[in-house]
Amino acid sequence: MNREDHQDPAISKLYQSRDKATPSADIDAAIMAQAKESIAHRAVSKQRSQLTWLRWLVPLSTAALVVMGVSITIKIMNQPDSSYLQIAPTAEPAFESSYDHEKSLKDEAFNRPSSSSPQPAEVMMFEAMPETIQEADVIKQEQQATPVREKKSASPKVGAASTEREERQRSILKRSIPNAMGVMKIKPDAVNRDLSDAMGMAQEETAEIEKEWINPEEWLNHIKLLVDKNKKEEARIEFERFRESYPNYLIPEDLLDLLG
């Protein structure tokens, strides 16, 4: 058999010469109608799914916002030390006129109100922060234990000195950036202490005082330094204050020995 026997042009021609069969008009109409209906149905389905999605958009967004807000609030409230959020703003801004600021702080250093009027809290972010009752109590205790040198008088140095003071303030604030716990611990007296430079204190002493506020270990080192310098009385006072601030902190034995 010839390999090409699977095709025969004559037979194909004869077959193709026959009229084609066609479906009836009814069948044509039915099929076209079904096609139109299918298109319409698809359009409606698509529209419905879009509307459904849009209908739920606002409620879902609102719910998501509420959940997010509540979560963030709970997280913040559960922070180990969230007291800094509760510090009330003081009346005075961070960098008012240097003279006025210095004057008010001097007044407080000298006058030392004994009762409930809270000491001005240090501004942490160059803005006034609120002060809690706890903070006021702490301030009061520290003031009572504060060494005499804080009450030294000195004439205010305006002009260039005030610029220096402002820079030192900034440096305090910068060095008081939150530690690993995210907590800033700046005692209000830090301002007083820093500005006590205007009252005639050496910059070294001021720097030493500033350091004790940063972390307990440094504070202890400072106390050791005082002992080394044979300032045992000051060292003891500082140690007492340290204990008040960190009652559970483990004190090295050598320091205990030094303090007697």
Place this chain on the structure above:
Amino acid sequence: MMTSNMMNDEILFSQFLKGDINAFENLYNRYRESLYTYLLRSSGNHAEADDIYQDAWSRVINARVPFTTGSFKAYIFKIARNLQIDNHRRSHLHLVGDNEELEDMADSKPNMERQIDSEDCGERLLGEVAVLPREQRDAFLLKEESGLSLEQIATMLDVGRETIKSRLRYAMKRLREVLEDCL
């Protein structure tokens, strides 16, 4: 060209899926006669051909995604053939050797002296095609009506190309023997 025609079929079908009724109408008109003729001459039954024809287009209309086989032509002819097979399985009809149908076809022609003319030869050809074994008839009608290549027909029927050639060869041989005087 065949290739551009197939590409147009795919584009038309995609447009129909996107909602273009005119695209569907073009596609429908393109295969209306060939598909119906294939079904009618394969089954020999108008009612069956009508049903399967409508079902086949219904499947196309309700498709949600574009077809994945080679061409729209192969796609719709395969649907039609599968529906036909399913129908025959359900009704337990045999395409080959349906005596009742053969008698109908014979009765439709007057008992005249055989004349060698194209119409008579054409009728004889259709008559002979109708009594071919099913596989040979399928291969012959698909080749003549759909215009698909041997490879495409083989793919549609899930057989090899040589198998299709063999079936066509036997079909042609039989038709040549019967229509020797016409050719």
